[in-house]
Amino acid sequence: MNMMKITQCLYKDGYFHTLRAETECYRYMGVTDGRISYLGDEKPYGYEKEVSLNGRHVYPAMIDAHLHLMYTMVLGANSFSVCKIEDGRIYPDKLEDAAKLITKECRERTGRDIITANQYIASAIPEKRLPNRHELDEWANGKKIVIYNIDGHSSSMSTALLKELNIYKENHTGILTGRDHEIIQGKVMELIGKSVTPAVWAKGIASFTNLCIKYGIGIVCAMDGNGDVNKDKQTRRLAKIASHMEIGVRLFPQFMDLKKARYYRKFQRTPRVGGCGDWEMDGSVGSGSAAFYSPYKDTNELVDCYFTSEVIADKLKEADAAGYQISSHAIGEKAIDVLLDGYDRFCPARMHRIDHFEFPDKGAVERVMEKNLALAVQPGFSWIDKNYLKSYEQSLPEHMISQQIPLRTLMDHQVCICGSSDAPVQSINPFNQMLGMIDFYIPEQSLTMYQALCTYTRNPAKMLGEEKELGTLEVGKRANFMVSDKDLLKMDKTNIAQAEIQCLYLDGIKCKEKKGTIGELIRMMTGRKRKI
Numbered sequence: 001m002n003m004m005k006i007t008q009c010l011y012k013d014g015y016f017h018t019l020r021a022e023t024e025c026y027r028y029m030g031v032t033d034g035r036i037s038y039l040g041d042e043k044p045y046g047y048e049k050e051v052s053l054n055g056r057h058v059y060p061a062m063i064d065a066h067l068h069l070m071y072t073m074v075l076g077a078n079s080f081s082v083c084k085i086e087d088g089r090i091y092p093d094k095l096e097d098a099a100k101l102i103t104k105e106c107r108e109r110t111g112r113d114i115i116t117a118n119q120y121i122a123s124a125i126p127e128k129r130l131p132n133r134h135e136l137d138e139w140a141n142g143k144k145i146v147i148y149n150i151d152g153h154s155s156s157m158s159t160a161l162l163k164e165l166n167i168y169k170e171n172h173t174g175i176l177t178g179r180d181h182e183i184i185q186g187k188v189m190e191l192i193g194k195s196v197t198p199a200v201w202a203k204g205i206a207s208f209t210n211l212c213i214k215y216g217i218g219i220v221c222a223m224d225g226n227g228d229v230n231k232d233k234q235t236r237r238l239a240k241i242a243s244h245m246e247i248g249v250r251l252f253p254q255f256m257d258l259k260k261a262r263y264y265r266k267f268q269r270t271p272r273v274g275g276c277g278d279w280e281m282d283g284s285v286g287s288g289s290a291a292f293y294s295p296y297k298d299t300n301e302l303v304d305c306y307f308t309s310e311v312i313a314d315k316l317k318e319a320d321a322a323g324y325q326i327s328s329h330a331i332g333e334k335a336i337d338v339l340l341d342g343y344d345r346f347c348p349a350r351m352h353r354i355d356h357f358e359f360p361d362k363g364a365v366e367r368v369m370e371k372n373l374a375l376a377v378q379p380g381f382s383w384i385d386k387n388y389l390k391s392y393e394q395s396l397p398e399h400m401i402s403q404q405i406p407l408r409t410l411m412d413h414q415v416c417i418c419g420s421s422d423a424p425v426q427s428i429n430p431f432n433q434m435l436g437m438i439d440f441y442i443p444e445q446s447l448t449m450y451q452a453l454c455t456y457t458r459n460p461a462k463m464l465g466e467e468k469e470l471g472t473l474e475v476g477k478r479a480n481f482m483v484s485d486k487d488l489l490k491m492d493k494t495n496i497a498q499a500e501i502q503c504l505y506l507d508g509i510k511c512k513e514k515k516g517t518i519g520e521l522i523r524m525m526t527g528r529k530r531k532i
Contacts, residue, residue, distance in 0.1 A: 007030035007031070007032055007037050007038050007044060007046060007047035007048070008030075008031060008032045008033070008037075008047065008048045008049070009030065009031045009032075009047065009048065009049050009050070009051060009508065010028060010029075010030050010038070010043075010044065010047040010049070010050040010051070011028065011029045011030070011031070011050075011051050011053055011058070012027070012028050012043065012050055012051070012052055012053070013027075013052040013053050013054055013055060014027070014029070014053030014054075014055065014056050014057065014058050014483070015027070015055075015056070015057045015058065015487070016028070016029045016039060016058045016473055017057060017058065017059050017473070017488075017489065018039070018060075018472050018473040018474060019059060019060055019450075019453060019454060019457050019458055019471075019472050019473065020458075020472045020473075020474065022448075022450040022489065026039045026040055026041055027040070027041045028040055028041070028042070028043055028044065029058065029473065029481075030044065030047060031479040031508040032508075033508075034478060034479055034507035034508045034509070035476060035477065035478055035479055035507075035508070036473060036474060036475050036476065036477055036478075036479050037475060038475065039473065039474070039475055053483060056483050056484060056485055056502060057483070057484050057485075057486065057487050057488065058473070058481050058482070058483050058484075059216070059453065059457070059473075059481065059482055059484070059488060060457040060458075060470070060471055060472055060473055060480065060481055060482075061216055061217065061218030061219070061457075061470075061480035061481055061482050061504060061505070061506065062215070062216050062217045062218065062430050062456040062457060062482065063217070063218065063219045063220070063221070063418075063456060063457065063460035063461060063464070063470070063471075064217050064219075064220045064221065064419075064420050064421055064423075064428065064430065064456070064460075065221045065353075065374075065376040065418035065419065065420040065460045065463065066221055066223055066275065066327075066355050066376040066378070066418075066420035066421070066422055067220055067221070067222065067223065067420060067421050067422060067423040067424075067428065068152075068222070068223055068224060068275075068276070068422075068423065068424065068425075069208075069220065069222035069223075069224055069238060069242065069249065070189065070222075070224045070234060070235065070238050071189075071224075071423075071424050072208055072423045072424045072428065073201075073204035073205055073207070073208045074192065074193070074196055074200065074201075074204050075116055075118060075192075075424055078116065078192070078195070078196065078200050078204070079115075079116040079117060079118055080105045080116075080117055080118075081117070081118050081119040082098055082101060082102065082117050082118070082119055082120040082121075082147065083098070083119050083120055083121040083124065083150070084119070085384070085388055089388075090121055090124040090388055090389075093121075093124045093125065093126075094125065094126065095125050095126070095127055095131065095135075098120070098125065098131070099131070099135065099139050102117065102131075102136075102139045102140070102145075102147070103139045103140075105117070106139060106140040106141060106143060106145065107141075112143075112195055113144065113191065113194055113195045114143075114144045114145070114146065114161065114188075114191050114192055114194075114195065115140060115143055115144065115145040115146075116145075116146055116148075116192060117145070117146070117147045117148065118148050118150075118424055119148070119150050120147050120148060120149050120150060120156075121149075121150045121389060122149050122150075122154075122286065123286060123389045123390055123391040123394060124388075124389065128298075128394070129175065130147060130149060130154060130155070130156035130175050131147060131156050131174075132156065132173045132174050132175060133156070133157060133158055133159050133162060133172065133173060133174025133175075134159075134174075136156060136157070136158040136159075136174060137158050137159050137160075140158055142158070142159075142160060143158065143160060144157075144158060144160045144161040144164055144191070145157070145158045145160075145161060146158075146161055146188060149286060149287055150286065150389070150425065151284040151285070151286040151287055151381075151425060152284070152422070152424075152425040153177070153178075153181060153182070153283040153284040153286070153287040153289055154175065154176060154177040154178075154181050154283070154284075154286075154287035154288075154289070155175075155176050155181055155188075156174050156175050156176070157174050157176065158174065159174070161188075161191075162174060164191065165184060165187055165188070165191075167184065177283065177287050177288060177289050178283050178287070178288075178289040178303070179306055181283070181287070181289075182276075182277070182280055182283070182306075183227075183228050184228060185226045185228070185277070186225070186226025186227065186228040186229040186232060186277075187226075187228055187229055189226060189229075189234050190229055190232075190233070190234060192234075193233070193234040193237075196234075198518055198521060199518060201241065201521060202516050202517060202518055202520060202521040203516040204516075205241065205245065205514070205516070205521065205524070206514035206515060206516030206520065207516065208247070208428075209245070209246055209247055209511075209514045210513050210514055211428050211429075212247045212428070212504070212511075213501075213503070213504045213511045213513060214501060215428060215429055215430055215431070215501055216430075216482030216484070216501035216504050217247065217428065217430065217504075218247065218248055218470075218480040218482075218504065218506050219247070219248035219249070219250060219460075219464075219470070219480075220247060220248070220249055220250070221250045221252060221275075221327075221376075221420070221460070221464075222238075222242065222249050222250065222251050222252065222532075223252050223254055223274075223275025223276055223277070223327065223355075224238055224251065224252075224253065224254060224275075225253045225254040225255055225277055226254060226277045226278070227254070227255050227256060227257060227260065227277060227278040232255075232260070235253065236263065238251075239251060239264055239267045239532065240267075240525075241525070242267075242532050243267055243529050243530055243531070243532050244524050244525050244527055244528070244529055244530070245524070245530075246506065246511060246524075247506075248506070248530070248532075249532040250268075250269065250270075250272065250464055250532060251264060251267065251268060251272065251532045252272045252273060252274050252275045252327050253272075253273055254273075254274060254275045254276055254277025254278055254279055255273060255277070255278055256273075256274075256278035256279060256315055257278070258273070258318065258319060258322055258324070261273045261324070267531065267532050268531060268532055269531040269532065270325060270464070270465060271322070271323045271324045271325065272324060272325045272326075272327070273319055273324045273325075273326055273327070274319075274324075274326045274327035274328050274353075275327045275328075275329065275355060276329045276355070279326070279327065279328040279329060280306060280328070280329040281305050281306055281307060281312070281328060281329060281330040281335035281336075281338050281339055282303070282305055282306060282329075282330060282331055282332050282334070282335035283303075283331070284331055285331065285332075285358075285359075285391055285392060285395055285396065286385075286389070286391040286395075288301065288303065288395065289303055290303065290331040290332035290335065290358075290359070291303050291304055291305045291306075291331075291332040291333075291334040291335040291338075292332045292333055292334055292359070292396075292400065293333060293334050294397065294400070296395050296396070297394070297395055297396060297397050298394050298395050299395075303332070304334070305334055305335050305338045306335075307338060308338070309337075309338050309341040309342055312328075312338055312339065312341075312342040313341065313342035313343075313345040313346070315342075316328075316339075316342045316343060316345075316346070316348075316352075317342075317345065317346045320346065320348050320349055320350070320352070321349075323349075325350055325351065325352060325353070325465075326352040326353065327352070327353040327355055327376070328352075328353070328354060328355065329355045329356055330354055330355070330356060330357060331356045331357075331358045331359060332358075332359055333359050333360060333361045333364065333400075333403070336354065336357060336359070336360045336361075336364045337361075337363075337364060339354055340364055340367050340368070340371075343371060343373070344367075348372065350372075350465075351372050351373065351374055351416070351462075351463060351465070352372075352373055352374070353373065353374045353375070353376055353418075353463065354368075354373055354374075354375055354376075355375075355376040355420075356376070356377065356378065357375045357377060357405050358377075358382070358404060358405055359400060359403050359404060359405070360403070360405060361403060365406055365409065365410065368410070368415060369410070369413045369415060373415075373416075374415075374416040374417075374418055374459070374462075374463040375405070375410070375415060375416065375417050375418065376418045376420045376463075377405060377407070377417060377418070377419065377420065377433075377455075378419075378420055378421065378422045378425075378426060378433060378436070379405075379407065379419075379433060379436030379437045379440055379441075380421070380426055380432040380433040380434075380435060380436035381422070381425070381426055381436070382404060382436055382440070382441045383432075383435055383436035383439060383440075383441065384426075384432075384436075385441075386441050392441075401441075402442060404440075404441055404442055404445075405445075406442070406445045407437060407440055407445045407446070407447050408440075408444070408445045408446060408447060408451075409445065411447060411451050416459050416462055416463050417455050417459055418455055418456075418459045418460040418463050419433045419434065419437070419452070419455035419456045419459075419460075420433070421433060430456050431496050431497055431499045432497065433452075433455075433456075434449070434452040434453070434455075434456070434496055435493060435496050435497050437451070437452040437455065438452055438492065438493050438496065439493035449488065449489050449490070449491055449492065449496070450489055453488060453489070457470075457471050457472065458471040458472055459471075478506075478507055479505060479506075479507055479508035480505065480506050480507065481504075481505050482501045482503070482504050482505070483501065483502045483503045483504075483505075484499065484500065484501050484502060485500065485502060486499060486500070
């Protein structure tokens, strides 16, 4: 029996899975002043009120270790998706059908300075490409429009947008990949930001919050900001908004220039920097920009890293010495090695992260086991690719496909693996990622359901340095928990995608669905301010 002196609210008739161990479960949980004050199988004395959970199951609230908050909120409220996966197929799967959909959306979006579309699946289109600028000019009737490939690492822009960004050339196809795509995204976001009204912010914040409530997500790690604009006003605005949001935010400004990152320290709980943006070592497989030692099978192109080991080592050492926790994107084996070589050149003072870590060679896996590094992964994408997109099959030699991150081996060696969505690249739904973990592309490296849940609870709490506050249900920790009708630990690949969360509690308070009104936004921004 574990109990603090006073219990304000006693939750009963439930199954309280602590996740400290797979089988540890209690029948009662008490909450006092936003913290867990009792866990036990016997009903305690001395509580003020009680709530029956009617046989439901309780787990720690989840933490998404890598998403892009600005894009997820703003684009979710002010953009459209091109392709969808429905009834076991991708639609549209022809360029002509994509053209019809984009044309229709552009006609309906009058008065927009820039039109934004996501989730174009190039690998599903027979031409295996994004539309070029001439096609977009026709479909959008000369408007400024950007189309993002599903992996977020290549895009297509109309002539008007290329000119607005000062990158237009007569022979430009309008399709940007690799560094050409990455180094312009801050300017694109600034243009998008000009048309983001308070009403759009209100709608985007509400939509995002409601999704987090729906899926039991209490905290998100936000990778935001791009170094190609000076002050990055949109990211500064995001920091102020995030500090008032109900869902907890841990901001990683994506600036390699620490002078630019310093502005955000006044908002942060812990100094953090990186993610994608300036801290990308390479791109992605679907966009042909992930860095491998061998050429791509479909294009025969050999892609290099965005940085040398020497340059990145200096940047890592500088950020570590300045007190930052560093997050950096690396997908291909060559990019992963560049990061690991950088960390070999000094003794880091804290746990840093490698995000994605998708195709490490055996040597990289062994090196990670010896280092104090966390890995933020998205196995849901490889599950979708195996079953629908087929970009790995099209682009990579067979030996490279089988070289995907060995999840089970790393978990067995106590490596801190953190689950994440990379939203808006993928849905924020954590159960999509857990499906990818328990039904992994490489079957023998699949995780158990308990291990998958730990990647969204215990492990990211440890990665954030907040394991004394979050990640498990324990007396004294914050009462951040989710309630489900199902025993998530007993779910498997046949039903995990249908998992549902009935409610989410943060600091002992039940989260209520948001409406997305201006009044709601004003009340939020004049309310309590939190560190991010």
